[in-house]
Amino acid sequence: MKLKSVSLFEFLIERAIQVAGISAIVLVALIFLFLIKEGTPAFFEISLTSLFSARWYPIEDYFGLLPLIMGSLIVTIGAAVIALPLGLATAIFIAEIVPSWAREILKPFVEVLAGIPSVVIGFIGMLVFAPAIRVALDIPTGLTAFTGVLLLAWMALPTIVSVAEDVLDAVPKTYRDAGLALGMTHWQVIWRIVLPAGRSGILTALMLGVGRAIGETMTVMMVTGNAARVPLTPRDFFMPVRTMTATIAAEMGEVAQGSPHYHVLFAVGLTLFVITFIVNMAAAMVVFRQTKRAERMLS
Amino acid sequence: MLSRQNSQRIAYILITLAALVVVLPIFYIVGYIVVQGASAINWEFLTASPRDGMKAGGLLPAIVGTLLLTLGTAIVAVPIGVGAAIYLSEYAGDNTLTRAIRIAIINLAGIPSVVYGLFGLGLFVIFLNFGTSILAGSLTLGIMTLPVIISTAEEALRAVPQSFRLVSVSLGGTRWQTIRRVVLPQALPGIITGVILGLERAAGETAPILFTVAAFFLPRLPQSIFDQTMALPYHLFVISTQVPGMPIHIQYGTALVLLFFVLSMNVLATLIRRHYRRQRVW
Amino acid sequence: MRYRKVFPTLVVFLIFVCGLILNGCSQPATSSAEAPTSAIQNKGSDTIVNLALAWAEYYRQIRPDVDIAVTGGGSGTGIAALVNGTVDIANASREIKDKELESARANGIEPVEFVIARDAIAIVVHPSNPVDKLTIQQISDIFSGKITRWSEVGGEDRPIVLLSRETNSGTHVYFLEEVIRKGDSEDKTLFSSDTLLLSSSEGIGTEVRQNPNAIGYDGLGYVTDDMKTIAVGVSPDQPYWEPTVETVNQGHYPIARELYMYTAGEPQGQIKEYLDWILGPEAQQIVLDLGFVSVNGD
Numbered sequence: 065m066k067l068k069s070v071s072l073f074e075f076l077i078e079r080a081i082q083v084a085g086i087s088a089i090v091l092v093a094l095i096f097l098f099l100i101k102e103g104t105p106a107f108f109e110i111s112l113t114s115l116f117s118a119r120w121y122p123i124e125d126y127f128g129l130l131p132l133i134m135g136s137l138i139v140t141i142g143a144a145v146i147a148l149p150l151g152l153a154t155a156i157f158i159a160e161i162v163p164s165w166a167r168e169i170l171k172p173f174v175e176v177l178a179g180i181p182s183v184v185i186g187f188i189g190m191l192v193f194a195p196a197i198r199v200a201l202d203i204p205t206g207l208t209a210f211t212g213v214l215l216l217a218w219m220a221l222p223t224i225v226s227v228a229e230d231v232l233d234a235v236p237k238t239y240r241d242a243g244l245a246l247g248m249t250h251w252q253v254i255w256r257i258v259l260p261a262g263r264s265g266i267l268t269a270l271m272l273g274v275g276r277a278i279g280e281t282m283t284v285m286m287v288t289g290n291a292a293r294v295p296l297t298p299r300d301f302f303m304p305v306r307t308m309t310a311t312i313a314a315e316m317g318e319v320a321q322g323s324p325h326y327h328v329l330f331a332v333g334l335t336l337f338v339i340t341f342i343v344n345m346a347a348a349m350v351v352f353r354q355t356k357r358a359e360r361m362l363s
Numbered sequence: 364m365l366s367r368q369n370s371q372r373i374a375y376i377l378i379t380l381a382a383l384v385v386v387l388p389i390f391y392i393v394g395y396i397v398v399q400g401a402s403a404i405n406w407e408f409l410t411a412s413p414r415d416g417m418k419a420g421g422l423l424p425a426i427v428g429t430l431l432l433t434l435g436t437a438i439v440a441v442p443i444g445v446g447a448a449i450y451l452s453e454y455a456g457d458n459t460l461t462r463a464i465r466i467a468i469i470n471l472a473g474i475p476s477v478v479y480g481l482f483g484l485g486l487f488v489i490f491l492n493f494g495t496s497i498l499a500g501s502l503t504l505g506i507m508t509l510p511v512i513i514s515t516a517e518e519a520l521r522a523v524p525q526s527f528r529l530v531s532v533s534l535g536g537t538r539w540q541t542i543r544r545v546v547l548p549q550a551l552p553g554i555i556t557g558v559i560l561g562l563e564r565a566a567g568e569t570a571p572i573l574f575t576v577a578a579f580f581l582p583r584l585p586q587s588i589f590d591q592t593m594a595l596p597y598h599l600f601v602i603s604t605q606v607p608g609m610p611i612h613i614q615y616g617t618a619l620v621l622l623f624f625v626l627s628m629n630v631l632a633t634l635i636r637r638h639y640r641r642q643r644v645w
Numbered sequence: 646m647r648y649r650k651v652f653p654t655l656v657v658f659l660i661f662v663c664g665l666i667l668n669g670c671s672q673p674a675t676s677s678a679e680a681p682t683s684a685i686q687n688k689g690s691d692t693i694v695n696l697a698l699a700w701a702e703y704y705r706q707i708r709p710d711v712d713i714a715v716t717g718g719g720s721g722t723g724i725a726a727l728v729n730g731t732v733d734i735a736n737a738s739r740e741i742k743d744k745e746l747e748s749a750r751a752n753g754i755e756p757v758e759f760v761i762a763r764d765a766i767a768i769v770v771h772p773s774n775p776v777d778k779l780t781i782q783q784i785s786d787i788f789s790g791k792i793t794r795w796s797e798v799g800g801e802d803r804p805i806v807l808l809s810r811e812t813n814s815g816t817h818v819y820f821l822e823e824v825i826r827k828g829d830s831e832d833k834t835l836f837s838s839d840t841l842l843l844s845s846s847e848g849i850g851t852e853v854r855q856n857p858n859a860i861g862y863d864g865l866g867y868v869t870d871d872m873k874t875i876a877v878g879v880s881p882d883q884p885y886w887e888p889t890v891e892t893v894n895q896g897h898y899p900i901a902r903e904l905y906m907y908t909a910g911e912p913q914g915q916i917k918e919y920l921d922w923i924l925g926p927e928a929q930q931i932v933l934d935l936g937f938v939s940v941n942g943d
Contacts (some may be wrong), residue, residue, distance in 0.1 A: 074537060074539045074540075077443060077539055078454070080446060080456065080539075081422065081449050081450045081454065082444075082448075082450055084443045084444075084446025084447040084449075084450060085442050085446070085447045085450030085451060085454070085455065085464060086444075086460070086464060087447055087509075088447060088467040088468045088471060088509065088510070089463055089464055089467040091467070091471060091506055091509070092467040092470050092471055093467075094476065094482075094486070095478070095479075095482045098482055098485050098486055098515050099478070099481070099482070101485075102485055107419070107504050116839075117581070119838065120833070121812065121835055121836075122812060123721070123812045123813075124733065124833075124835065126835075131838070137369070149381070150381050150384060151385075153377070153378045153382060154382045154385045154386075155380030155445035156378055156379060157378050157379060157381070158382070158439070160380070160532075161375060161378065161751055165469070170382075170386065172552040172633050173386055173389060173583040174385070174386070175629065175633070176389055176393075176626060177385075177624055178627050178630060179560075179563055179564075179567070179628075179629040180389075180392070180393075180567075180622065180625070180626075181566075181567025181568070181596055181621060181622075181625055182567070182568075182569070183569045183596045183597075183599050183600050183621075184392075184396070184567075184599065184622055185617050185620060186600075187599060187600075187603050187614070187618055188396070188618075189396065190603065190604075190848075190851065191603070191614075192395070192849070195855050195856075198459060198855075198856060203804075204804045204856075204858045205806045205841065205852065205856055205858065205859065206853065206856075207841055209612065213481070217443045218385070221385055225385075247368075248367075249367050249371045250371065251367075251370065251371035251374045251375065252367060252370075252371070255374070275473045278475070279473070279474070279475025279476065279477070279478075280475070281475065281476055281477040281569070281570040282569045282570060282596075282600065285844065286600075286603075286604070286844075289841040289842075290811070290841060290842040290843065290844070291838065291839055291840055291841045291842060292838060292842075293767075293838045293839055294838075303576055303839070304839070304841050306842070309475055309477045309570075311558055312477050312478075312480075312481060313477050313570055313810065314811050314813070314842070314844060315813060316480070316481065316484065316571070316573070316574050316721070316809070317574060317718040317722040317725075317813065318718065318719050318721035318722040318725055318813030319480070319721075319725060320725040320728050320729065320745070321489060321725075321729055322750075329476065330481060330485070333477070333478045333482075333728075336474075336475050336477075336478050337474060337478055339474075340470070340474060340475060341470055343473065344469050344472070344473040345466070345469070345470075347469075348465075348466065348469050354384055357917045414702060415696050415702075416695050416699055417698070462655055472801065474694060494731070550886070578716055579698075579716040579717050579718075580698055580701070580714070580715045580716070581684075581713055581714050583712060591733050592712065601717070603847075604843075604844045604847055604848045604851075605691055605694070605844070605845035605846065605847050605848075607695065607846060607847050607850060607866070607867045607869065608846055608869060609847070625749060
C-alpha cells in the first residue's frame with residue numbers, strides 16, 4: 065500500500081520511524097565494533113598459546129581462557145540438557161493434558177518464573193540451595209557447576225516452554241485427528257505425530273534455551289564458586305567452575321583502562337557475542353526453513 | 364509389553380511430575396522469601412535511608428534508584444522500540460533490509476546482559492565520558508530492552524486486522540493518519556503490555572548496571588542524571604555477599620521488595636492484556 | 646477510543662512515581678544546611694569498605710555539608726579508579742604496585758599514601774573443625790594445593806575446600822605474597838586452581854559458617870562468633886598466636902598488615918580535613934569498634 069504523506073510533519077515522523085527501524089542494525093553493529101575495538105588488542109598483547117592455556121590468573125599475567133570457556137560450556141550444555149525435556153513436558157502438560165481452566169492459571173505462573181530477577185535466584189541458590197546440595201550429595205561444597213546447571217535450567221524453562229507451546233499449537237489439527245481416527249491413544253498421537261512434526265521448533269527451543277543459559281551472569285556468579293579450573297572428568301561436574309560471564313562481572317571493575325587485562329575481558333565479551341550470534345542465527349534459520357516448508361505444504 | 368493405555372498412563376505421570384518440578388519451586392521460592400522477609404517490611408524500611416553500615420534503616424535510595432532507572436529505560440526504549448515496530452509492521456517491504464533488521468533484533472535479544480554492561484562501560488561511561496551515571500545506565504538498559512519492546516509491539520500492531528487500515532484509507536487517510544488514529548490505538552494495550560514486561564526485566568537486571576551506574580552507598584538521593592545511584596538488584600547482591608553481619612531478615616526483606624516490584628509489573632501487564640483482550644472489537 | 650481508559654491510569658501511575666521521588670528528594674534537604682558542590686568519591690578495598698562507610702556516616706553528623714560516596718570493588722578497583730582519575734580517595738588493603746604507580750604518573754597523578762588502620766588476616770574454619778593451629782608453611786601448602794585433606798594437618802579425614810577473595814582484592818594479593826609465597830618475591834607459587842574465588846568477605850563467611858570442610862582467610866573485622874580462627878605460628882617450635890588486637894599491636898601475630906588510603910596528589914580542602922579526622926582519635930575508635938587495629942597502637 066503506497067500512500068503519500070501530506071504534510072511536513074508527517075514527512076518528518078515517517079523519516080523518524082524509518083530511523084527507528086534501522087536502529088536495531090546500527091546498535092548491533094555498534095556493539096560488535098566496540099567489542100572488536102577494545103577486544104582485539106588482547107590478541108596482540110598476549111600470545112595465542114597463553115590465551116589457550118589452562119591457568120586464568122590475570123593479576124600475575126596468566127590469561128588462559130580454557131577454564132572459562134569450559135566452565136561456560138559445561139554449565140550451558142548441562143542446563144540445556146535438563147531444561148529441554150522438562151520444558152517440553154511442561155508444555156505438553158499445559159497444552160494437552162490439563163483442562164483449560166488450569167491452563168489459564170499455569171501459563172501466567174510460568175511467566176512469573178521468567179520475571180524473577182537472576183540476582184534473587186542466585187541469592188536463594190547461595191543461601192538455601194547450595195548448602196542443601198552439599199549435604200544431600202555429600203560433596204565438599206555446594207557451590208558447583210551442578211548447582212549452577214540446576215538453577216540455570218530452571219531459569220531457561222520459560223523460554224523453552226513458550227516456544228514449545230507455540231510448536232505444539234502449530235501442528236495442524238488434521239494431523240491429530242488422523243491419528244485419533246486410526247485408533248491411537250492421545251499420548252500416542254503426541255509422541256508419534258505431534259512431537260516429530262514439531263521437530264524443528266523443538267530444536268529452536270533448545271537453541272534459544274542455550275542462548276539464555278550461556279548469557280546468564282548473576283546466578284552463576286553467586287552459586288558456581290568461581291574457581292578457574294578446567295572441568296575434565298564427570299566428577300568435576302560437582303566441583304566449582306568459573307564462567308566467562310561471571311569473570312567479566314567480577315573483574316571488570318578492577319581493571320585499568322587499556323591494560324591487557326581490560327582488553328582480554330572485552331575479548332571474552334566478544335567471544336560471548338559471537339557465540340550467541342551463531343546460536344541465535346542457527347535458531348532463526350531453522351524457523352525460516354520451517355516456515356518455508358509449511359508454506360510449500362499448504363500451497 | 365505395556366498396553367497402550369498403560370504406556371499413556373505412565374507417560375502422563377512422568378509429564379505431570381516434570382511439570383510439578385517446574386512449577387512448585389516457583390511457589391516455594393516466592394513463598395520462602397515472603398515468609399523470611401516479611402518481618403523486615405515496615406514503613407521505615409520502605410521510606411528511610413540505610414544507616415549503621417546498611418544493616419538498619421531502609422531502602423529508599425535503592426527503590427528510588429530503580430524507579431529512576433526504569434523511567435530512564437522507558438524514555439530510551441519506548442520511542443525507538445515502538446517506532447521500529449511501526450516501521451516493521453506498516454512500512455517495511457519484504458526485502459533484504461527488512462531481513463537484516465530482523466536478524467539484528469534477534470541478535471540484540473540474545474546478547475548476554477553482562478556484554479551490554481561492557482558495551483555501556485566502553486561507550487557511555489568512558490568514550491562519551493558520561494561517567495557512571497543514571498544517563499549511562501538508562502541508555503545501556505534501554506538498548507537491552509529494545510528487542511523485547513520491538514517484538515511485542517510489532518506483534519500487537521500486526522494483530523490489528525487489515526480491514527481497519529483499508530477502511531481508513533478508503534476514507535482518505537494517509538498512512539501516518541491511519542497508524543496514528545486507527546492502528547496504534549487498537550494496538551496500544553498490547554504495546555503497553557510489552558513495554559511493561561520489558562521494563563520489568565530491566566528493573567531486575569544487575570549485570571548491565573554494575574559498571575555503568577550502581578553505587579554501594581550514597582548519602583543522598585541522586586540530583587541529576589549524571590549522578591550515580593543505588594539500585595535494588597545491585598543492593599541485594601551487595602548486602603548478601605559483601606557486608607558482614609547483615610541481619611538475614613534484611614536481606615530477605617530486600618529480596619522481597621525487589622520481587623514485589625518486579626512481579627507487580629508482571630501482574631499489571633497480565634491484567635491489562637486480559638482486560639483488553641475481552642474488550643477487543645475483532 | 647479505548648486507549649483513553651488506559652491513559653488516566655498511566656497518568657496516575659506517573660504522578661505516584663514522581664510523588665515518591667519528590668518525597669524522597671525532600672528528606673535530605675531537611676538535614677543539610679546547604680547543598681555541597683560534589684561528593685568525595687571514596688572507592689576500593691572491600692576489607693575497608695565497611696570501615697569507610699562507618700566513617701562516612703559518622704562524619705556526616707559532624708560535617709553535614711560534606712558528602713562522601715563509598716563504594717567497594719576491591720583494592721585493585723580503587724587503585725585503578727585513582728589511576729583513571731575518577732576517584733578522590735582510593736581504599737587499599739595492600740600497597741600500590743610499581744606498575745600502578747607508573748600508570749598513575751603517566752596520567753599525571755601522583756598517589757599519596759596514608760596508613761589509616763591495621764589489620765590481622767585471620768584463618769577461619771568451621772566451628773566443628775578440630776584443627777587449632779597451623780604454621781605459615783602448612784597454610785601455604787594448603788592454599789597452593791599441596792595439602793588436600795584435613796587429616797594431613799591433624800584434622801578429620803575430610804577434603805579441604807579452599808576459599809579466597811577475588812583477584813581484585815588487596816587481601817587476596819597480600820595473602821598470595823606474604824603467606825603463600827612467604828614474603829619471597831622470587832617465589833612464583835600460585836593459589837591452587839581449585840580455590841573458590843568468592844565475590845567478597847561475606848561470601849567467605851557464609852561458606853565457612855556452614856561447610857565443615859572449608860578454610861578461608863579474611864580481615865579480622867569480618868570474623869564473627871560463628872567462625873573459628875586458627876592460631877598461626879611461624880614454625881612448629883615457635884609459639885602459635887591467635888589473631889587479636891593485642892597480638893597485632895605487640896607484633897606477635899605473623900599475618901598482620903597495614904590498611905591504606907591513597908589520594909591523587911597531596912590532599913586539599915575537604916579531603917584533607919576528612920583524612921586528618923580519620924587519623925584522629927574519634928575515627929580510630931571506630932576502627933577498634935569494627936574489629937580492626939588502630940594506627941595509634943593502643
